[in-house]
Amino acid sequence: MLHVLARGGRLTVPRAAVGVRWVSEVARDDKQLLRELCAKIRFSGPITIADYMREVLTNPVQGVYMNKNALGADGHFITSPEISQMFGECVGLWLLNEWMKMGEPRPLSVVELGPGKGTLANDILRTIAKIRPDLHKDISLHLIEVSPEMRKL
Numbered sequence: 001m002l003h004v005l006a007r008g009g010r011l012t013v014p015r016a017a018v019g020v021r022w023v024s025e026v027a028r029d030d031k032q033l034l035r036e037l038c039a040k041i042r043f044s045g046p047i048t049i050a051d052y053m054r055e056v057l058t059n060p061v062q063g064v065y066m067n068k069n070a071l072g073a074d075g076h077f078i079t080s081p082e083i084s085q086m087f088g089e090c091v092g093l094w095l096l097n098e099w100m101k102m103g104e105p106r107p108l109s110v111v112e113l114g115p116g117k118g119t120l121a122n123d124i125l126r127t128i129a130k131i132r133p134d135l136h137k138d139i140s141l142h143l144i145e146v147s148p149e150m151r152k153l
Helices: 032-044 049-058 086-101 119-131 133-138
Strands: 002-006 009-013 108-113 139-144
Touching (some): 032 049, 108 119, 119 139
Parallel strands (some): 108 139
């Protein structure tokens, strides 16, 4: 077990949950990330959950999000937007409501962190276009993706 101390508690992670078995076509040492995390903890003490998650998700060699097959039926997980467009439509409606409560400032910047295939942004923009077609030209969309493989999608 790997114990990660965070504010207010301790996270215990089974060793098998750390790292990714296959990063590309070539097999990698699936214990490498675990060894690196353990060495970091031995050297500098406990790490936060945020540091742990950042490392296992975005490590250039074994991070879950660095693998081109992270999302979808063949990947590690499926997100709500990939299952149904209703999630993105609800977010789009909420976004419009909040924007109107703010007095409808323009331009409207929409920023998505970790957009993957862009499904959520697509559903949000489609919903906004149906309800407020006049707003479409004043939307500034920013997709921030840490994975080089996902950026290619």
